[in-house]
Amino acid sequence: MENNVTLNESKIFNLRTKTLAEIIIGTIVILGVLCIGMAMDESAYAVDFANRGLAPSFAHPFGTDWLGRDMLARTVKGMTTSIQIGLFASLISSIIAIILGTLAATKGKKTDAFILWLIDLFQGKPHLVFLMFVSILLGKGVKGILIGVAITHWTSLARIIRAEILSLKTNQYILAAEKFGVTKLDIAVKHLLPHLLPQFFVGLILLFPHAILHEAGLTFLGFGIPPEQPAVGVILSESMRYLTMGMWWLAVYPGLFLLVIVLFFDAVGNGIKKMIDPKTGQE
Template sequence: MSLNWSKKKPGSGSQSHFKVNSRGHAGRNINQRKRTLIVSMFVAVCLVAAWLGGTLIDAKLFSTRLELRNLFPSLQHPFGTDWLGRDMFARTLKGLALSIQVGLIASACSCIIAAALGLAAALGKTADAIVSWLIDLFLGVPHLVALILIAFVFGGGMKGVVIGIALTHWPSLARVIRAEVMQLRSAEYVLISRRLGKSWWWVASRHMLPHLVPQLFVGLLLLFPHAILHEAAITFIGLGLSPHQPAIGIILSESMRYLSTGMWWLAFFPGLCLLLVVRSFDILGESLRRLADPRRSQE
């Protein structure tokens, strides 16, 4: 029996093939991350431009001018004018800026509540049971119903809307933060700090909170769409912002009585812009969550 020895190193072909595949897979991951970053930056720039445009716009552009009332959309008035001659493009930009402002304040307050309750769950079994009960209680109540009741109790307006959204949109994020805190509580560095006599406040602020900041930031962006839509919803039914403020909900509510006369642009363009802003925040939040999650970033 003869043995045939080959000069080719065993497994050399499979190793080179593995290297090619790994490089190609890494290249695809890098390209996907670059595309996600580009999309996130583009969406963020558009949202900042919309907010700045509505904040810095001249008040004269949406003042009453009866000689320009009920004008069809044109180059001079892209969104047309309403029954008082007010430019709908300027009113829509102002309403979007106001909605973004309300959504930012309310979402930030919700994130603070979620972080506080999530960290409080690590104090012990009793605290964890109370936090879990509060999360289940608020999740069992429809957001819009609770939001209407809270906004009505606090007198409506921007204060009532912000408080209502802040007190009704934290449970989902709090459940995620609580799960992360439960995992961090059993980490070695946390146990060592506790054995060294460090307080729970020191451990939570030095060890746990830095790990929760990315999730809180992503949660802030993901809460934005819900906050803006719910603000527009309760404003539409008259329980939100003041009628003197050019909010999107007020614009849509006022335009309902004029749709039957053929003035479709009064509701179409503001509603479309609201949906675009909501979808933009949704895309931005999902993109950042994909980048922050090491498992999903390699998909």
């Protein structure tokens, strides 16, 4: 029995250590890319016909494109745009989720039914279809893609928040607080909010890679960021026509960069989720 307890404690410790290390590494990577990208001058990825179509080398680790532009600089600059959109979109989406999830759990059956209907509506259709529609409606660009991603990614977190509140409302200390005349605001701040914040942050972290991926996908299809702006989706879209010419690095390295960022933060979010609720994390 003691051996089992010790083993479980060891697993939890290892998971916490691993997740903490991933959070630190992820924070450093994101801040590094943002700082470098925002400080980067346009001359770093300027047209240079003398260096067109160069394969990856020490001077150009990601190679150069058909205009001689350095692909590492373009990729970092493009990821800066994607990360900024991903951060803002996931934050807005998480706030929408916690508001609607709370309303569904506290404002009666009609409100609950309506919000659940909205959740089913958004989850029943591919995100990309809604994203394209919203982006076109708002004139594409950063604004269209930011709002599109934000209003289509809140559903799963809202359902979790709703379930969490419904569960908490049946706890004895909540019922006792209501009987003693404690205001709903005090109950929400002192008893509900501390339980919801971990779910909120996990949802925020898990939404971030999905927001980046959908931004890149939408831009790749031509419904997102315009071609004149450096973005990973733009780079991948432009590179497709040059693959037959043997310039494989134009798509491979930016694509791998995006994939690593997405998978890494997805793993971080799942790690934190397992720490908070091991059963849910395993599911």
